[in-house]
Amino acid sequence: xxxxxxxxxxxxxxxxxxxxxxxxxxxxxxxxxxxxxxxxxxxxxxxxxxxxxxxxxxxxxxxxxxxxxxxxxxxxxxxxxxxxxxxxxxxxxxxxxxxxxxxxxxxxxxxxxxxxxxxxxxxxxxxxxxxxxxxxxxxxxxxxxxxxxxxxxxxxxxxxxxxxxxxxxxxxxxxxxxxxxxxxxxxxxxxxxxxxxxxxxxxxxxxxxxxxxxxxxxxxxxxxxxxxxxxxxxxxxxxxxxxxxxxxxxxxxxxxxxxxxxxxxxxxxxxxxxxxxxxxxxxxxxxxxxxxxxxxxxxxxxxxxxxxxxxxxxxxxxxxxxxxxxxxxxxxxxxxxxxxxxxxxxxxxxxxxxxxxxxxxxxxxxxxxxxxxxxxxxxxxxxxxxxx
Numbered sequence: 001x002x003x004x005x006x007x008x009x010x011x012x013x014x015x016x017x018x019x020x021x022x023x024x025x026x027x028x029x030x031x032x033x034x035x036x037x038x039x040x041x042x043x044x045x046x047x048x049x050x051x052x053x054x055x056x057x058x059x060x061x062x063x064x065x066x067x068x069x070x071x072x073x074x075x076x077x078x079x080x081x082x083x084x085x086x087x088x089x090x091x092x093x094x095x096x097x098x099x100x101x102x103x104x105x106x107x108x109x110x111x112x113x114x115x116x117x118x119x120x121x122x123x124x125x126x127x128x129x130x131x132x133x134x135x136x137x138x139x140x141x142x143x144x145x146x147x148x149x150x151x152x153x154x155x156x157x158x159x160x161x162x163x164x165x166x167x168x169x170x171x172x173x174x175x176x177x178x179x180x181x182x183x184x185x186x187x188x189x190x191x192x193x194x195x196x197x198x199x200x201x202x203x204x205x206x207x208x209x210x211x212x213x214x215x216x217x218x219x220x221x222x223x224x225x226x227x228x229x230x231x232x233x234x235x236x237x238x239x240x241x242x243x244x245x246x247x248x249x250x251x252x253x254x255x256x257x258x259x260x261x262x263x264x265x266x267x268x269x270x271x272x273x274x275x276x277x278x279x280x281x282x283x284x285x286x287x288x289x290x291x292x293x294x295x296x297x298x299x300x301x302x303x304x305x306x307x308x309x310x311x312x313x314x315x316x317x318x319x320x321x322x323x324x325x326x327x328x329x330x331x332x333x334x335x336x337x338x339x340x341x342x343x344x345x346x347x348x349x350x351x352x353x354x355x356x357x358x359x360x361x362x363x364x365x366x367x368x369x370x371x372x373x374x375x376x377x378x379x380x381x382x383x384x385x386x387x388x
Contacts, residue, residue: 018232025058028054033260035047036263042264044260045265051257052086052257052261052286053290056287059254060082060083066244079310080313082247083288088326089254090286091326093259093263094107094266095326097262108337109280109339110278110281111279111283115287116349119312119314120356121373121376123288124295124370126295127370128367128373129370129374130300131300131367139364141363148308152312152353155186160346161182162338163340179337179338183327186320187320187324189320190320193320275386277344277384344387351376355372
C-alpha cells in the first residue's frame with residue numbers, strides 16, 4: 001500500500017520539476033495581461049519580466065537538449081542564438097516605443113552594450129566562480145578565448161567609429177551613413193567568423209583533451225541515473241525539428257509579453273527618471289538569465305569550455321548580429337537608430353573585453369577570476385544607475 005500512495009506523489013513532484021518553468025510562464029504572462037488591461041503598469045511590468053524569464057528558461061532547456069545532440073561548435077550556436085533572439089525581441093519592442101520619447105532609443109543602445117557586459121561579467125563571472133570553488137582550477141581551449149576576445153575587441157572599435165563622428169562639425173547625415181556602413185561590416189565580419197567556427201577552425205572551439213577526460217569520467221558514473229530522470233521530459237523525446245519549432249513558438253510568445261514589458265516599463269522609466277544605462281542593464285539581465293543557469297550547470301560539471309563558448313559566443317552574436325538586425329528593423333518602428341554610443345558604454349565594453357582576455361588567455365580559470373568579473377560588473381552597475 002505504501003508504494004501505491006507514494007508513486008502518484010512522486011509523479012506529481014517529477015512533473016512539477018520538469019515543467020515548473022512552463023507553468024510559471026503561463027501564470028506570470030496571464031497576470032501580466034490582466035494588469036496591463038487594467039492599467040496597473042508596475043505589476044504588469046513585473047509579471048511580464050518574470051514571464052519572459054520563465055519562458056526563456058524553457059527555451060534554454062530545449063536548446064540545451066539540442067546542444068547535447070549536435071555537439072560543439074553547433075551546440076553553442078543553438079544556445080547563443082536562442083538567447084540573442086529573446087534579446088532582439090525585447091530591444092525591438094522597446095524600439096517601437098521610441099516614438100513616445102528619446103529615452104526608449106537610448107535604452108535600446110544601452111541594452112546592446114549591456115548584453116555584452118552581462119554575458120562577459122555576470123554569466124562568465126558567476127560560472128567561473130562556482131566552477132572554481134568546486135574544482136579549484138578548470139581548463140578550456142585557450143584558442144577559444146583568444147579568438148573571441150580578438151573578435152570582440154575589433155567589433156568594439158568598429159562601434160567607436162559612429163560614436164566619434166558625433167563630435168564632428170557635420171554629424172547629421174554622416175552619422176547615420178557611418179552607422180549603416182558599420183552595421184554592414186559587422187554582418188560581413190560575422191559571416192566570416194561563422195565559416196571560421198564551423199568549417200576551417202572547428203578545433204578552436206572544442207574542449208581540451210584533459211578537460212574531456214575528467215568530464216567523461218564523471219559522466220559515466222552519473223549517466224544511468226541522469227538518463228532515467230530525463231526520459232520523461234517531453235522535449236527529450238521530440239526530434240530535433242520539433243524542438244526547433246518549439247523554440248520558435250516560445251520566442252513568439254515571449255515577443256507578445258515583451259510588448260507589455262516595453263510599453264509599461266518605459267512608462268515607469270520615464271516617470272521615475274531611470275537612466276537608459278540602468279534600464280538597458282535590466283533588459284540584458286532578463287534576456288541572459290536562462291543562459292546563466294545553463295552556464296552554472298556546465299561549470300559545476302567541469303564543462304568550462306561550454307561556459308566560455310556561451311558567454312563569449314553570445315557576446316559576439318550580440319554585437320555582430322543584434323546591431324545589424326536592429327538597424328534593419330528600425331525603419332519599421334519609424335525611428336533612426338544611429339550607433340553613437342556614449343563614452344561610458346564604449347569604455348565599459350572595451351574594458352570588459354580586456355578583462356576577459358586577461359582572465360582566460362592561459363586556458364585556465366579559478367574563482368578569483370570569476371569574482372573579478374563580478375566586481376567589474378557591480379562597479380559598472382553603480383555608474384549606470386547614476387549616469388544620465
